Amino acid sequence: MSKESAMALDFAREVAQEAAEFLVEEQKKIRPETAGANLGIATKSSPRDFVTAVDRESQRRIIARLHEFDPAYRFVAEEDGAEALGDPSCPFAWIVDPLDGTTPFIHNRDNFGVIIALQKEGITQCGVTCVPRRKELFHGIRGGGAFFNNTPVRLRHTRNxxxxxxxxxxxxxxxxxxxxxxxxxxxxxxxxxxxxxxxxxxxxxxxxxxxxxxxxxxxxxxxxxxxxxxxxxxxxxxxxxxxxxxxxxxxxxxxxxxxxxxxxxxxxxxxxxxx
CATH class of the missing domain: 3.40.190.80 (D-Maltodextrin-Binding Protein; domain 2)
Known part of the structure; x- marks a missing residue:
């Protein structure tokens, strides 16, 4: 576990929770009778793969904040527009999902969230997932363990x-x-x-x-x-x-x-x- 990864994780946790709070507020605008028509809904790779204006704004906010940590870090993000940021020779890249679970989000369900990871030369060093309406925060760091709401994760013992x-x-x-x-x-x-x-x-x-x-x-x-x-x-x-x-x-x-x-x-x- 490197000091740089630990600092990046702390920063990413803060950014993910900020973005998640934004998503919660935006979801309150959804009304069943409009089925989220005011969200600018379109499809991505298939008729069942939705993207909204909220995805794009969430990504804009996340990238702006992460860019403060180190302007040299590159980005791989779900929505277009982040690839040109950072130093092309930098070994670090933020991996960003600004709204995971867009379909549940527009159906006013609670199982959506924000996911941020940091990779170095293609190897994930740390990551965070925030599912705000369920009050769930997961984070982990290579060589330092994984945690659910700050409690160490214990996987199920699967028989077969x-x-x-x-x-x-x-x-x-x-x-x-x-x-x-x-x-x-x-x-x-x-x-x-x-x-x-x-x-x-x-x-x-x-x-x-x-x-x-x-x-x-x-x-x-x-x-x-x-x-x-x-x-x-x-x-x-x-x-x-x-x-x-x-x-x-x-x-x-x-x-x-x-x-x-x-x-x-x-x-x-x-x-x-x-x-």
Whole structure:
């Protein structure tokens, strides 16, 4: 655990909580009868992948604050516009999800949040996830552990895959086979989908669930949470679907150590293969 990473984590926690407070206030403007029509809702990569004016303003605020920590640090952020900031030769990059769980957010649910991580030469050094309406704050630092509301994280002891409750981005992984929507899942106790990586990884960090596996989310969705699961004694692995493109889709998993090898086999050998 480096002194620089510790200082960066403290700063990121402050910034994440500030941005989360902004999101809570903005969500109060949503009315069921308008379904968030005043939020400037559009879609991103698919008809089920929403972006709002709130995402963009949250990112603007976060980047402005993080830029104060060290102007040389680069950015990889969900919404466009941050790539030109920082020194291209700097080994550090902030990884920013300004509003994780946009769909729950516009449906006035409480499982949305802010995720910030810091990487050095592509390796996550620290990260924070703030889920404000649930009063949940997760943070972790490489070599220094993971914490949920300042209490050390204790992962669930998973007996085997038959005992495992997992989360995945099920809806976004659907494939149309002869007109029937289908998705692959491993054999386990249950697979759930909350629409928010912050909650899906958070349930593992709270000791309620056993792991997550994804195909499609981006680096900003998983960098902080995967580090925290590792720091709590679990294991994780991910690859970019487009090697070398840090903005491309992620294939990966993070889970308790007991089921890692079996779940890894599914993720990298079977997931998504329906034909």
């Amino acid at each position: 895959m038959n005992d495992a409750i997992l989360c995945s981005n099920l809806i976004h992984r659907i494939q149309d086979i002869n007109g029937i929507p289908m998705v692959t899942v491993p054999r386990c106790a249950n697979v759930e989908n909350y629409g928010s990586a912050a909650q899906e990884i958070g349930e593992v960090l709270k000791g309620c669930n056993d792991g997550v596996f994804f195909l499609g989310p981006r680096l900003w969705d998983i960098a902080a949470g995967f580090l925290m699961i590792e720091e709590a004694g679990g294991r994780s692995e991910y690859v970019f679907e487009e090697p070398g493109n840090v903005r491309s889709a992620i294939r990966g998993l993070a889970c308790t150590a007991e089921i890692f090898e079996e779940l890894r086999g599914f993720v990298f050998e079977q997931m998504g293969r329906l034909t």
